[in-house]
Amino acid sequence: MVDSLLSTDIYESFNLYSHPEKFFLEPTDLGGGAASKHYLEIDRHTNVMRIVDSRKQRVPIADTDIKFIYGILGTIKLVSGYALIVITKASFIGQVNNHNIWTIQDTEIIPYKKTTLHLTEKQIRYNRMFTDMLTHVLSIGGFYYSTTLDISRTFQWLQENAVPLFKTRSMLDRSSERFVWNGHLLSQIRQVPGAERYTLPVIHGFIGQNRVNVNGKEIKLTIISRRSIYRAGVRFYKRGVDAEGHAANYVETEQIVEYDTPDKHLTSFVQLRGSIPLLWAQKPNLRWQPMPTMKPTDDQLAAFTRTFGWHKQHYGGKHVIVNLVNQKGREKKVGGELERIARQANIDFVRYHQFDFHKECHAMQWHRIDLLREQLSQEISQFGYFYLSPNSIESSRFQQGFFRTNCMDCLDRTNVVQSMLARESLTEQLRMLGILYPEQKVQDIPLLENLFKHLWADNGDECSRQYAGTGALKADFTRLGKRTYLGAMNDGVNAVSRYVRNNFGDGYRQDAIDLFLGNFLVDSSDLPNSLETSILSTDQNGLALIAALFAMSMTILCLLVAGRNDQRLSLSPIVIFLDNATATLFWLIIFFVCMMFIFLNGEEFVNTPKLKLD
Structure with missing residues (x-):
């Protein structure tokens, strides 16, 4: 594409047009002005992406929601199908060597499919869980980008590799794979001819x-x-x-x-x-x-x-x-x-x-x-x-x-x-x-x-x-x-x-x-059952935890009953304690035995990863 050859800088922002059939991403500058004669089209049914010349085919406005976004983090396959992840809010950090640096403040995950009616109840649960996981990572913060400077490289590396041929490559292609956290998310877009300036390394x-x-x-x-x-x-x-x-x-x-x-x-x-x-x-x-x-x-x-x-x-x-x-x-x-x-x-x-x-x-x-x-x-x-x-x-x-x-x-x-x-x-x-x-x-x-x-x-x-x-x-x-x-x-x-x-x-x-990061890939036909396992199960570990909670509750109940008896009968606290001592001691022993079992088998009770074994 003509304007892709003029620069390898990433587009500063986009107008995102969400149509029932397609997404259209129109490059803009931060002031909202057009930055290209082309736009990226994503078919929400076939997942096909292509660069379109706006002079030949304009973006349809009818039945389209328009949103200003700062950039594209990428796409990812979930249970319901692919989803588009975009940057909806970014904050200016400062300039490094005259290049603007931004930090991501808010994002949005937009499914290609507008409904989940094609999914089973289990698939809907898993789709929600995977979406929540992505939201969790993005909520951690600490994600940064520049549309003109490769911040994944040190300045010494950039100087040592500052050859003309290297500078003609796209920002993503010349960035360090080690430090680009959305490399997996951009894998689909980077295969589209002419989409180099849409692929923002973060x-x-x-x-x-x-x-x-x-x-x-x-x-x-x-x-x-x-x-x-x-x-x-x-x-x-x-x-x-x-x-x-x-x-x-x-x-x-x-x-x-x-x-x-x-x-x-x-x-x-x-x-x-x-x-x-x-x-x-x-x-x-x-x-x-x-x-x-x-x-x-x-x-x-x-x-x-x-x-x-x-x-x-x-x-x-x-x-x-x-x-x-x-x-x-x-x-x-x-x-x-x-x-x-x-x-x-x-x-x-x-x-x-x-x-x-x-x-x-x-x-x-x-x-x-x-x-x-x-x-x-x-x-x-x-x-x-x-x-x-x-x-x-x-x-x-x-x-x-x-x-x-x-x-x-x-x-x-x-x-x-x-x-x-x-x-x-x-x-x-x-x-x-x-x-x-x-x-x-x-x-x-x-x-x-x-x-x-x-x-x-x-x-x-x-x-x-x-x-x-x-x-x-x-x-x-x-x-x-x-x-x-x-x-x-x-x-x-x-x-x-x-x-x-x-x-x-x-x-x-x-x-x-x-x-x-793409270390685990979602397969809607083979969903990991381990995600739905609960620590409060019917195996020995689950029963030990339930027994510990029950014993602790009974211990507290015995003490409370002793307090009420003390108020009602005006008896000495020592006498009341002796009346309840056997029951209190029994439940306390049960509680400590359960807790000892839990700590001796501690690895079975912690929250462990379930998607990918190390």
Whole structure:
């Protein structure tokens, strides 16, 4: 199509015409003006898509609902048939290198079929469940896009691959498959000739931005965190690496500085986080912290080698593993194995570095994080950062190495350490740009330090919510630079909330993510019966739970009856208690026996994924 050849930018917005027979998506600019002489037509019965020239065939207006939308997330097959997912509300975040960045605030799932009369009652239930799962994932938040900039790639990667042929490809084709969360949803549209500018890549993670004046010079500081689609999921159900070496909770974080003088100077520093790169599991089982498990038959050396072979392929340079897990207790098993395997692998571009975070910083001695900074200071300088010079490519710099930080969850301790490394790199970048004086540090500029802390705390909170269901622990140190008793209390609340979510809600969340990413495909003729199983069943586990609830109710009832007798007969509370002691004690024993059975068989009582087995 003529206008598709003029640009590879995604259309900014659309008029969505919903007709009983077809959808019509007409490209517009954000002001509502026409942006193309063509539109996308989707047949709601045959599922056929095609690009139509509006000069030859106008969009029919009769019997058509018109809605303004910001973009197309894609299509997905549900029980009733295909559904179109569109962005109905988006919020402007800011500009990165003069490109607009948006976050998705609201979406709509529109079925092709206008009714469900063709479905059985079971199919209607499942169709509703799958739709609710998609809605749940989209409600998590943290989805971002740009119609002109590939935000799935680091600036260093874009500079290294800035060849003319590459730039002629569509935005989706040249984006990183690892970080495009709607890649599966766009698979149908991307096959339509001429539809390249309709396929909007969306990343999941965090983007935050602030402007600040430092020594009379204004800079813009941006953080972009990109969550990988590989081994994506929730805490406990996604741990370690898969057969290809992709790590759970893998996040690539890029800290970007922009400075206009008036020529634009741009620097960036990339860090990585991901689950301990071995084959291990930690399934929830009602205990506060399940014990990590590893199979003796698993080839840990091969898993580790594949992981860092993958790192070398995508990043190049050297890599330092910063392992923050405890060197005693339940964490030692996996952490100690990582150290052993790293030494055995002896990969020339990988160095293992151990720092027992909880031991070094116990009793709120958080200033001791400086020990780690000193241990890594030489490599922070050696690895450097990316610098895009406004003058010539020869004047640019490239990051030579990368820190890959992990604790058990890669959330709380990891974010604290990543923010420390980012601060050290930021100091060097601002000195190079002439914004900080030679002896100045980021922490010497209160306004800059405050904005920096809050950006990284927001990043940690967002990454934590997406993986564990709550904001990050230890966020007060990242946000305020010190550990507080109020922060410790907040950590306690979040820890309890995580326990409840991880044991009783994360199975559903994992299923929803697998459906969204295409790890599970809906087949209306083969619906998984496991989705309708209830924990209150007639097997031994269901009976144990029912018995525990009944025994608890009877115990409370006995105590209440004793209270009423006390009021009616004016007897001593001790006498009343003795009259009811036998019944109360009996039901209390039954309750504790049932609870002991439940906890001994904890894995049978937690909310587990039902769509795709790991």
